[in-house]
Amino acid sequence: MHLWDKFRLRLRRQRLRARAIRKGRALEPVVMRAEGRDAARVLLASTVRNERLRLPYFLSYYRKMGIGHFLFIDNGSDDGTGDYLAAQPDVSLWRARGSYAASRFGMDWINAILSRHCHDRWVLTVDADEFLVYPFCDSRPIDALTDWLDAGGARSFPAMLLDMYPKGPVGGQTYHEGQNPFEIASHFDSGNYVLSRNPLYGNLWIQGGPRARVFFPDRPQQAPSLNKIPLVKWLRRGVYVHSTHMALPRKLNLTYDTTGGERIAGCLLHAKFLSIFPEKVAEELTRAEHFADSQEYRAYAEAHPERTDLWCRWSESYLNWRQLEILGLMSSGSWA
Amino acid sequence: MVGFILLCHTHLDRAAQVARHWAEGGAPVVIHLDARVAEAEAGAFREALADLPKVRFAPRHRGEWGTFGLVSATLAAAEVMLRDEPGVGHVFLASGSCLPLRPLAELRAYLAERQDTDFIESVAVGDTPWIVGGLAMERFTLRFPFAWRRQRALFDAYVRLQRRLGMRRHWPEGIVPHLGSQWWCLTRATLGAILNEPRRAAFDRYFSRVWIPDESYFQTLARRHSTRIDSRTLTLSKFDLHGRPHSFYDDHLQLLRRSDCFVARKIWPRAERLYQTFLGPPAALPRSEPQPAKIDRLFAKAAERQAYGRPGLVMQSRFPARDGDIGRTAAPYSLLHGFDDLFEGFDAWLTKAAGARVHGHLFAPDQADFAGSEPVFNGALPSSAAFRDYNPRAFLTNLLWATRGDRQIFQFGPDDQDRILPFIAGDAQAQVSVISGAWAVRLFHLGAEFADVRAEAARLQRAEAAQLAIWRGPDVKARVRIWTVAGFLDHPVENLQAILDEIVPRAPRRLTEAPRLRSLAGFGQFLQELKNQGMQPVLTGDFPVVRDGGGSERPRARPYLVR
Structure with missing residues (x-):
C-alpha cells in the first residue's frame, strides 16, 4: 500500500471522527445505566426507528448470547420504541434529533457512541433485523468468542449478511411480537455470492443472495453489499465508514486469509423480508433518507413487495451454524 | 504420593x-x-x-x-x-x-x-x-x-x-x-x-x-x-x-x-x-x-x-489472492467445445452415456444455459447473463462449489463469453476438449444466404482462433485436447471414449451408442465455396471435395462402434 493511500485513509478517518464528535452533540441521553454498561464484557450498539414489534425477540436473542449491555439510539420513533427500551434494565438509550441521512445513515451517531463508551472493548453493532450467528453459538456465549479472538490478537470479526425469506409471498404470514422471525423467514440462498476486494480499504465486497437474484439480476453492480464487520474491539480513534460494511483503521477489514486457509467468520441472519417489509418500503420511500437516493427501496417498490416470492427450488432451509459452515458461508477457522 | x-x-x-x-x-x-x-x-x-x-x-x-x-x-x-x-x-x-x-x-x-x-x-x-x-x-x-x-x-x-x-x-x-x-x-x-x-x-x-x-x-x-x-x-x-x-x-x-x-x-x-x-x-x-x-x-x-481451507471455496474469510496449482475450483469439470455443433442431441446423449450433469452453453451471450434449461441452479445461482458476466470466475467457482460431488460438464463455442477462459486454462481441475471449426458444420446446416454465411464464418473463425490461443498458452494447467473437425472424425468413437473415460474414470463404460453425427454430405463442397469466396476455413482441417462427391467413402450417419 502506498504512503499516499495511507495518508488518504488517515485523513478520511480523522474527518469521520470529527464528524462523529460534531453530530454526536445531537444525541440526547434518555436513560444512562453506567454501571451495567461498564461491567458488561460484550456490548451491543444499534440505531432504531419504529422497531417496537421486533425488539422483544431481538433483546431476548442477544441476552441469551451473553450481551451484557445494550446501547440504543432512537431516531424519532413514534410507535413506543423509546419507552419500551427505556424500561429495559440493561439498556442505555439516547435520542437522536436530526436527519438520518445527514448523519450518514446513523453512522455518525454510532461512531460517537462507540468512541465514547466502547474504547478497547468488544462491541457488536447491528440493526434490529440482524441476528448474529457465530461458530459454536449454540453452546458457547459470545465472550468465549471474544476471548478467543483476543488470544489471537484479532480486533474484528466478520459476519456477512444472509438475507432470510419465507417460502411464499413476503407478506404471506404475519409476524407477531416476540416471535422468532426465522420461523417465517426460514430460507436463504446458499451459493450465489460474488466477492471482490476493495484495494483501498482492504475489505471484501460481497453481493448476491435473493436481493441480487430477484431485484437486481440485470444490474448486479447495484445489488446491496452484504459484507459486514459487526463485532469489533473498538478503539477510540476508529470509525465505521459505510454502515458496518467497512471500518478504519484499515486493519479491521482484513479478516480473511489470502493464502488458502480459512479464518473464523460468522453470519448475520437478516430478518428483512417479513410481513413488516412492505410497510417499511412505503415508509422509507416517503422519508427518502436512505443510501444512494433510496435506489434500493425503489427497486423493492417496483417489484410489489407484498406479492414478491423470493423462494426458489434451490433455497436452503435454515438449520444451524454448522449447516452454514458446511455450505461455505462461514467458518470456525482454527477454533475448535 | x-x-x-x-x-x-x-x-x-x-x-x-x-x-x-x-x-x-x-x-x-x-x-x-x-x-x-x-x-x-x-x-x-x-x-x-x-x-x-x-x-x-x-x-x-x-x-x-x-x-x-x-x-x-x-x-x-x-x-x-x-x-x-x-x-x-x-x-x-x-x-x-x-x-x-x-x-x-x-x-x-x-x-x-x-x-x-x-x-x-x-x-x-x-x-x-x-x-x-x-x-x-x-x-x-x-x-x-x-x-x-x-x-x-x-x-x-x-x-x-x-x-x-x-x-x-x-x-x-x-x-x-x-x-x-x-x-x-x-x-x-x-x-x-x-x-x-x-x-x-x-x-x-x-x-x-x-x-x-x-x-x-x-x-x-x-x-x-x-x-x-x-x-x-x-x-x-x-x-x-x-x-x-x-x-x-x-x-x-x-x-x-x-x-x-x-x-x-x-x-x-x-x-x-x-x-x-x-x-x-x-x-x-x-x-x-x-x-x-x-x-x-x-x-x-x-x-x-x-x-489449507476447503479447496475451491471463496468466502468472506477465505479469499486466495494468488491462484495456486490446485484449489481454484472445488471439483473436476469438463468443457466441451464444438461437440454440439457436430453431433445432434449431444447433451442428451452425454447425460445418458456419462451419468453426469450436462449443461448447454453456460457462457452463452443471452443467458447461462443450465442443464434442463433451469432459470436458477444449485446454490440459487441465477441464469442471468448480466449477473454471470459481472464476475464470471465467481459464477463458475460458485457452480462447482454448490454441486461438488456431482460432475459438471458444459458446452462452449466461439460465440460464448470467453472472459472466463484464462481462468479455466489455469485450473488443474478443468478438462477441456475442443473440436475446432465445428461451427462451420452448424453454418453449413443453417442454409442461409451465402454472403451472410461468409461474414459469419469469418467472425466465428476469428473468435475461435483467439480462444485456441488461450488453450495453447504457456501457463495452461487444464487438461486440453484439441482436434480439427476432420481430425476428430478420423476416429470419432475412440475420441469420444477417451473423453468419457476422463469424465467417469473409475467406472470405465464402453460406448454402446454413439451420438448421431450431423450429415456431412456436401460439407467439403461448402468449405470449398468459402475458400472460393476468399474466406479460408483453416480450423476445420482438410475435407477433400471428393469425400462427398459420391466417392466410395461416404460419411456414415453413425460412426462405427468399437467393441
Missing part, C-alpha cells in the same frame, strides 16, 4: 477451586502466584485458601512468557515442595487454567505403579520438528535479552543481527538440548537432582538467555538425571498453528471425559459445566490409559482448516 505445583496468574477464582479440590483430596499443593498479581488480589486469594493446611505458597517471581521467570517460579515452588513434604514421590506441574479430569485416587494409583518414571515430553532438538514455525535450534544458540511481547521490534531485530553476524553461543558441557511441553510430572529423585545439581548456577545462567526456557530447562536436565523417561505429558493441551493454546469449553465435556487424560489445559474460565462436572463427585467409569486421540483429531481438523 503426588504433590502439585500450581502456577497462577489470572482467573484466580478458578485456580483456587482446583487447588482446593486437590488439597481436600489430600495432595499437597504449592502455589506460585505471579509477581504481577496485585497485592490486594493476592491477599484475597491466600485468604480464600487459608483453611487448607496442605496449600503452601512459594516466593513470587515475574513469569513473563518466554522468559526464565517461569522456570524460576517453578524451581522456587519445587524447593518448597521437596523441603516441606517429605512424603511426596511425584511432583505434578500444573497451571491455574488446568482442570483435573480424573479423580486424584486414580492418578495416585497410576503413579504408584510407575514409581521411577518421569513423565516429561523431551525431544532432541535436531531430530524432530517439534516446533511449528518459530525458532528451534536457535532457541539455544542465540541470546534473547528482549521480551517478545513488549519489545517485539527489538526482539526480532536482535535475532536478525545475530544471524547476520553469525553469532552463536555454545551450551554448557554435559547437556544435550531437548524440547517438550512445559507441563510435566517428575519423580522426587529427578526433581531433587535438578535442584541440587552442583553446576546449577551455570545451567541457570545459560538457560536464562534461552528462548522459552520453560519448554527446555527441565526437558533437557531430566535427560541428565532421570533413570526412566516416559516422553509424554500427562496434561492434555492443544495448540493451533500459531502456537496459541486452545481452550476447552462446556461442549467438550464428553470428549474430555472419554479422553481418560488426567489433567487438561486450558479451560475457559467461564466453562461452568466443566468445572462443576470434573470437580464434583467422580463418575464411575471404566478407566484406561490416557487416550487423547479423539480430541487430537478434532484439533487436527481445525489446524487443517486454518492452514
Whole structure:
C-alpha cells in the first residue's frame, strides 16, 4: 500500500471522527445505566426507528448470547420504541434529533457512541433485523468468542449478511411480537455470492443472495453489499465508514486469509423480508433518507413487495451454524 | 504420593477451586502466584485458601512468557515442595487454567505403579520438528535479552543481527538440548537432582538467555538425571498453528471425559459445566490409559482448516489472492467445445452415456444455459447473463462449489463469453476438449444466404482462433485436447471414449451408442465455396471435395462402434 493511500485513509478517518464528535452533540441521553454498561464484557450498539414489534425477540436473542449491555439510539420513533427500551434494565438509550441521512445513515451517531463508551472493548453493532450467528453459538456465549479472538490478537470479526425469506409471498404470514422471525423467514440462498476486494480499504465486497437474484439480476453492480464487520474491539480513534460494511483503521477489514486457509467468520441472519417489509418500503420511500437516493427501496417498490416470492427450488432451509459452515458461508477457522 | 505445583496468574477464582479440590483430596499443593498479581488480589486469594493446611505458597517471581521467570517460579515452588513434604514421590506441574479430569485416587494409583518414571515430553532438538514455525535450534544458540511481547521490534531485530553476524553461543558441557511441553510430572529423585545439581548456577545462567526456557530447562536436565523417561505429558493441551493454546469449553465435556487424560489445559474460565462436572463427585467409569486421540483429531481438523481451507471455496474469510496449482475450483469439470455443433442431441446423449450433469452453453451471450434449461441452479445461482458476466470466475467457482460431488460438464463455442477462459486454462481441475471449426458444420446446416454465411464464418473463425490461443498458452494447467473437425472424425468413437473415460474414470463404460453425427454430405463442397469466396476455413482441417462427391467413402450417419 502506498504512503499516499495511507495518508488518504488517515485523513478520511480523522474527518469521520470529527464528524462523529460534531453530530454526536445531537444525541440526547434518555436513560444512562453506567454501571451495567461498564461491567458488561460484550456490548451491543444499534440505531432504531419504529422497531417496537421486533425488539422483544431481538433483546431476548442477544441476552441469551451473553450481551451484557445494550446501547440504543432512537431516531424519532413514534410507535413506543423509546419507552419500551427505556424500561429495559440493561439498556442505555439516547435520542437522536436530526436527519438520518445527514448523519450518514446513523453512522455518525454510532461512531460517537462507540468512541465514547466502547474504547478497547468488544462491541457488536447491528440493526434490529440482524441476528448474529457465530461458530459454536449454540453452546458457547459470545465472550468465549471474544476471548478467543483476543488470544489471537484479532480486533474484528466478520459476519456477512444472509438475507432470510419465507417460502411464499413476503407478506404471506404475519409476524407477531416476540416471535422468532426465522420461523417465517426460514430460507436463504446458499451459493450465489460474488466477492471482490476493495484495494483501498482492504475489505471484501460481497453481493448476491435473493436481493441480487430477484431485484437486481440485470444490474448486479447495484445489488446491496452484504459484507459486514459487526463485532469489533473498538478503539477510540476508529470509525465505521459505510454502515458496518467497512471500518478504519484499515486493519479491521482484513479478516480473511489470502493464502488458502480459512479464518473464523460468522453470519448475520437478516430478518428483512417479513410481513413488516412492505410497510417499511412505503415508509422509507416517503422519508427518502436512505443510501444512494433510496435506489434500493425503489427497486423493492417496483417489484410489489407484498406479492414478491423470493423462494426458489434451490433455497436452503435454515438449520444451524454448522449447516452454514458446511455450505461455505462461514467458518470456525482454527477454533475448535 | 503426588504433590502439585500450581502456577497462577489470572482467573484466580478458578485456580483456587482446583487447588482446593486437590488439597481436600489430600495432595499437597504449592502455589506460585505471579509477581504481577496485585497485592490486594493476592491477599484475597491466600485468604480464600487459608483453611487448607496442605496449600503452601512459594516466593513470587515475574513469569513473563518466554522468559526464565517461569522456570524460576517453578524451581522456587519445587524447593518448597521437596523441603516441606517429605512424603511426596511425584511432583505434578500444573497451571491455574488446568482442570483435573480424573479423580486424584486414580492418578495416585497410576503413579504408584510407575514409581521411577518421569513423565516429561523431551525431544532432541535436531531430530524432530517439534516446533511449528518459530525458532528451534536457535532457541539455544542465540541470546534473547528482549521480551517478545513488549519489545517485539527489538526482539526480532536482535535475532536478525545475530544471524547476520553469525553469532552463536555454545551450551554448557554435559547437556544435550531437548524440547517438550512445559507441563510435566517428575519423580522426587529427578526433581531433587535438578535442584541440587552442583553446576546449577551455570545451567541457570545459560538457560536464562534461552528462548522459552520453560519448554527446555527441565526437558533437557531430566535427560541428565532421570533413570526412566516416559516422553509424554500427562496434561492434555492443544495448540493451533500459531502456537496459541486452545481452550476447552462446556461442549467438550464428553470428549474430555472419554479422553481418560488426567489433567487438561486450558479451560475457559467461564466453562461452568466443566468445572462443576470434573470437580464434583467422580463418575464411575471404566478407566484406561490416557487416550487423547479423539480430541487430537478434532484439533487436527481445525489446524487443517486454518492452514489449507476447503479447496475451491471463496468466502468472506477465505479469499486466495494468488491462484495456486490446485484449489481454484472445488471439483473436476469438463468443457466441451464444438461437440454440439457436430453431433445432434449431444447433451442428451452425454447425460445418458456419462451419468453426469450436462449443461448447454453456460457462457452463452443471452443467458447461462443450465442443464434442463433451469432459470436458477444449485446454490440459487441465477441464469442471468448480466449477473454471470459481472464476475464470471465467481459464477463458475460458485457452480462447482454448490454441486461438488456431482460432475459438471458444459458446452462452449466461439460465440460464448470467453472472459472466463484464462481462468479455466489455469485450473488443474478443468478438462477441456475442443473440436475446432465445428461451427462451420452448424453454418453449413443453417442454409442461409451465402454472403451472410461468409461474414459469419469469418467472425466465428476469428473468435475461435483467439480462444485456441488461450488453450495453447504457456501457463495452461487444464487438461486440453484439441482436434480439427476432420481430425476428430478420423476416429470419432475412440475420441469420444477417451473423453468419457476422463469424465467417469473409475467406472470405465464402453460406448454402446454413439451420438448421431450431423450429415456431412456436401460439407467439403461448402468449405470449398468459402475458400472460393476468399474466406479460408483453416480450423476445420482438410475435407477433400471428393469425400462427398459420391466417392466410395461416404460419411456414415453413425460412426462405427468399437467393441
